[in-house]
Structures are given as C-alpha cells and as structure tokens.
Amino acid sequence: xxxxxxxxxxxxxxxxxxxxxxxxxxxxxxxxxxxxxxxxxxxxxxxxxxxxxxxxxxxxxxxxxxxxxxxxxxxxxxxxxxxxxxxxxxxxxxxxxxxxxxxxxxxxxxxxxxxxxxxxxxxxxxxxx
Numbered sequence: 624x625x626x627x628x629x630x631x632x633x634x635x636x637x638x639x640x641x642x643x644x645x646x647x648x649x650x651x652x653x654x655x656x657x658x659x660x661x662x663x664x665x666x667x668x669x670x671x672x673x674x675x676x677x678x679x680x681x682x683x684x685x686x687x688x689x690x691x692x693x694x695x696x697x698x699x700x701x702x703x704x705x706x707x708x709x710x711x712x713x714x715x716x717x718x719x720x721x722x723x724x725x726x727x728x729x730x731x732x733x734x735x736x737x738x739x740x741x742x743x744x745x746x747x748x749x750x751x752x
Contacts, residue, residue, distance in 0.1 A: 637707040712736040
C-alpha cells in the first residue's frame with residue numbers, strides 16, 4: 624500500500640471518529656465520549672477568554688464536559704463543515720443555547736482534532752468574537 628493510500632485511509636478514519644465524537648457530544652453521552660478519547664487526551668476550552676482552559680486526561684476532560692452539560696442542558700452544536708488530512712481534522716460549527724423562551728443565542732467556532740489509533744487525542748476549541 625502506498626503512503627498516499629495510507630493517508631487516505633487515515634483521513635477517512637479521522638472523519639469517522641470525529642463524527643462519532645460529535646454525535647455522542649450532542650447526546651451528552653459522557654460514557655461514549657470518554658470511550659472514544661485516549662487516556663491522555665487533551666481538551667482546550669474556549670473559556671475563559673482569551674486562551675481558555677486546558678484539561679488533560681480522561682477524568683479531567685469528562686469533568687469539564689459534565690459541567691458544561693449541567694450548565695447547558697439544551698445546548699446544540701451544528702456542524703457547518705468538516706474536513707481532515709491524516710490524523711488532523713477541523714470542524715466549523717455553530718453552538719446554540721437555550722436558557723428559556725426569552726434567552727437564547729449562538730456563537731460560531733472551530734474545533735481542531737487529532738485522532739490517534741481510532742480515538743480522539745486532542746480537541747482544541749476556538750470561537751469567533
């Protein structure tokens with residue numbers, strides 16, 4: 624198999640894993656999210672500004688996502704575009720939140736993923752604004 628063939632296979636796997644991750648995230652399924660992340664995974668949040676907070680390891684990342692889901696139970700991420708090359712993938716998204724019928728909003732951003740051996744090793748998040 625050529626290096627180009629290997630790169631195409633890896634790119635397809637990266638897109639598949641990111642899709643699975645995003646589906647689990649929108650379902651707020653912490654068990655599925657952690658199962659698809661490496662033990663030493665890294666998540667860089669968009670908050671607090673300007674650089675966000677960095678979480679390392681499944682336990683820390685699970686706690687961060689759990690807190691997010693608790694604070695934003697009706698949150699929804701909609702993928703605008705996704706692409707990958709090898710182990711790196713980028714998702715351009717819109718995040719919508721709904722606190723009640725009078726308070727809702729959205730923000731746009733990107734996630735930069737690194738997928739290794741069929742699992743998410745990094746999720747680095749950035750927002751506009």
